[in-house]
Amino acid sequence: MSFDTATLANLSTRLQVEDIDFDAFRARPLPPDVLRCLRSMHDVESHTVCYLRDVLVTRAHRDPEITSFLTMWNYEEFWHGDAIGRVLAAHDETAGPARIGALRQRLPRSDRWRPVGFQLASALTPHLTAVHMTWGAVNEWTTQAAYARLARLADHPTLSVLLRRIMRQEGRHIDFYATQASGRLAGSRTAQRMTRWALRRFWAPVGSGVVPGEEVDFLRNYLFGGADGQNVAERIDRRVDRLPGLDGLHLLSDAVAA
């Protein structure tokens, strides 16, 4: 696996939606369960800039390859949130700044202190970046799989086109995070131990701490419940297993079983 940030910078673009007929959702609306997933996905995509805040207070900001990637990543994720917001708006639901502003008012108190914790941890160890890159890989794998599952379950031609385009960009995010994680973990047993401990101790499915817990549970059960969902979770776990020193964590399988 390899990654070239210069290539990403050239490929990076605002998600193309000009040719998507969002009014098609008025003629054929999405079912309530699919809309419920999309609300959370809109919120999580729109929260990317806040995740970026947490990473930039660490030594990761000294690495120009990482900051180049994060610049493109934040931009692309913003437009993912915007596009999903347009789907919600076509169902006469609140989306965009009004919804995002309300969500940020409800963030837990821990949100205020997270950057402080990361800054301190980063001052104490150079390996926090390995944790962040691995965390990013796991969450991008999960996000891409969640979109694939949602497209299949919704079986709506317009939504499928939109999600396929988003998934293509998520694929490039995966390539970056997985390449960074792999390289950093391969170079240090301490990084492996620390990342293993952090994932075991703190990892929770994407959206945890941003959207309400019952919505995270709903996403998990709706998208990863049943035999098909379990297979997807196990596939992601096998990808985590292949990262140096991280075999046998079963993060996704355990989360789905819970």
Ligand SMILES: [Fe+2]
């Ligand atoms: Fe995204």
Ligand SMILES: [Fe+2]
């Ligand atoms: Fe992504």
